[in-house]
Amino acid sequence: MKIFNAKQIYEADKFTIDKQQITSEQLMERAAIQIFNWMHSRMQGAQAKIHLFCGIGNNGGDGLVLARHLQDHDYNIEVFVVNYSEHRSKDFLINLDRLKEKGVWPNFLNEQSDFPAIGKDDIVVDAIFGIGLNRVPDEWVIRLMHHLNNSKAFILSIDMPSGLFMEAGLPNTEGVIKANYVLTFQVPKLVFFLPETGKYIDHWEILDIGLDKEFLFTLKSQFELIGKNEVLSMYVPREKYSHKGSYGHSLIIGGSYGKIGAVVLAAKGSMLAGSGLVTAFVPRCGYLPLQTALPEAMVITDNEELEISEINFSMLPSVIGIGVGIGTTATTIKAFSEFLKRNRLPLVIDADGLNILSTNQDLFKEMPPQTVLTPHPKELERLIGKWADDFDKLKKAKEFSEKYDCILVIKGANTITVYKDMGYVNTTGNPGMATGGSGDVLTGVITGLIAQGYSALNASIFGVYIHGKAADIAVEKCGFQALIASGILDNIGKAYLDLFQVSEPDVATGESEL
Numbered sequence: 001m002k003i004f005n006a007k008q009i010y011e012a013d014k015f016t017i018d019k020q021q022i023t024s025e026q027l028m029e030r031a032a033i034q035i036f037n038w039m040h041s042r043m044q045g046a047q048a049k050i051h052l053f054c055g056i057g058n059n060g061g062d063g064l065v066l067a068r069h070l071q072d073h074d075y076n077i078e079v080f081v082v083n084y085s086e087h088r089s090k091d092f093l094i095n096l097d098r099l100k101e102k103g104v105w106p107n108f109l110n111e112q113s114d115f116p117a118i119g120k121d122d123i124v125v126d127a128i129f130g131i132g133l134n135r136v137p138d139e140w141v142i143r144l145m146h147h148l149n150n151s152k153a154f155i156l157s158i159d160m161p162s163g164l165f166m167e168a169g170l171p172n173t174e175g176v177i178k179a180n181y182v183l184t185f186q187v188p189k190l191v192f193f194l195p196e197t198g199k200y201i202d203h204w205e206i207l208d209i210g211l212d213k214e215f216l217f218t219l220k221s222q223f224e225l226i227g228k229n230e231v232l233s234m235y236v237p238r239e240k241y242s243h244k245g246s247y248g249h250s251l252i253i254g255g256s257y258g259k260i261g262a263v264v265l266a267a268k269g270s271m272l273a274g275s276g277l278v279t280a281f282v283p284r285c286g287y288l289p290l291q292t293a294l295p296e297a298m299v300i301t302d303n304e305e306l307e308i309s310e311i312n313f314s315m316l317p318s319v320i321g322i323g324v325g326i327g328t329t330a331t332t333i334k335a336f337s338e339f340l341k342r343n344r345l346p347l348v349i350d351a352d353g354l355n356i357l358s359t360n361q362d363l364f365k366e367m368p369p370q371t372v373l374t375p376h377p378k379e380l381e382r383l384i385g386k387w388a389d390d391f392d393k394l395k396k397a398k399e400f401s402e403k404y405d406c407i408l409v410i411k412g413a414n415t416i417t418v419y420k421d422m423g424y425v426n427t428t429g430n431p432g433m434a435t436g437g438s439g440d441v442l443t444g445v446i447t448g449l450i451a452q453g454y455s456a457l458n459a460s461i462f463g464v465y466i467h468g469k470a471a472d473i474a475v476e477k478c479g480f481q482a483l484i485a486s487g488i489l490d491n492i493g494k495a496y497l498d499l500f501q502v503s504e505p506d507v508a509t510g511e512s513e514l
Ligand SMILES: NC(=O)C1=CN([C@@H]2O[C@H](COP(=O)(O)OP(=O)(O)OC[C@H]3O[C@@H](n4cnc5c(N)ncnc54)[C@H](OP(=O)(O)O)[C@@H]3O)[C@@H](O)[C@H]2O)[C@@H](O)CC1
Pocket: 009, 010, 012, 013, 027, 028, 031, 055, 056, 057, 058, 059, 060, 061, 062, 084, 085, 087, 089, 128, 129, 130, 131, 132, 133, 134, 135, 136, 137, 138, 158, 159, 160, 185, 186, 209
């Protein structure tokens, strides 16, 4: 599912109005009725107090239309206009009059106003700002948002939590509504999935307001939300007359004394992702643990006992995953650098492999085209430098990817795979994955997919999805705390099976915090 920016949403809005020969006011009515239906089907006329806070733009207009329908159905409402500007939108004004015709007179709030008391069992509808926010709100509006957040009432935000910008970070973290639920129109918004802003949203859901499907289909986006539908189209089926040679040979290079487990996890990830053959290249101390923990894999050892000192092998792998547990001793850095200069095979680089790259940046140019790098945030910072906010981070990541023709898998709660000007936002995974070794599994999975013939980009997007899905399946039985990397491995098979279970709807809902 594509993720559009504000300009594109306004374009889609305009195109739809022209094509369907409706007015903008009718589109607003349609959008707000969707919100009303959502609330009505859940509340069934319940008399909990609903406080609607409406700005003076179209987001506020949505709030006023909603108020009118709630009033028509005898809900217990109180409407506030957050009068932060004199520039009221046309459709806001039309709907303000309509509401008054129903006998509902909103309270107008300005900087002198005392804010209303809100009970913890009440409901707040946040229609203050939507996608049109373009500067930090006034101090009194920030105070109001703070007041609403502190009320402990259930907050339902229309389209976006007010205070979040569509394409910028957060200059003032006080001035953002913390939404229990966001009902967003037509398309997901990127800010829902970024670490600095996603935390303001507990749950979100997309409401289809009938924007022109063909227009949305042809419009190019710079980000895409990846759910089951998106990865299914990448899935490479297994052929009846195939054999282990048909599915490639993964080589996992890594490990050092005390960190052989990382290689076990990656090699196993590769095997479970479906790689035909898997070989691990480790220091001598890794031989026995690997042969014992993973009899399905082959093992080649370095001459050194405790660290990798020279990367030499005679077999021909289809792809190499390098870096997990490898350490950063001078000897290993030298071995890694020499290997990178000689190597022509596809690569996945993780962990200390990334750290070695970051401290020896002349090695960047030695990466073969479409090398996959899988940094967590700290490793990413070492690669691309510090960023001002999440948007700046993504911009820098895209520039890095373009410059070195590499794929950056930015790991986190919503892992984002970046390749050139595109970003692919994953929807699977959970906080149980914040545990040592889960990233090693991912390295193995992506390597194992490339071995089978997935393109490096598809392997990254598909691998991140399957890895997160395996963890989601695992936590159903063990809970977040007891999820360990082996638990992710144990459920990779079920994650594959889940791809073909049809019960799950498309990605139209989600949780930013669990
Ligand atoms: N296509 C769709 O999906 C549909 C969208 N719809 C709805 O429209 C919403 C977008 O509405 P919107 O464009 O009127 O912007 P909104 O967010 O209400 O802000 C209002 C205005 O406030 C201003 N302003 C900005 N920052 C400010 C600040 N800090 N302090 C003070 N003022 C500030 C700024 O105007 P400016 O002053 O810059 O001229 C801005 O225009 C969208 O989220 C959805 O709810 C549906 O109705 C129908 C279909």
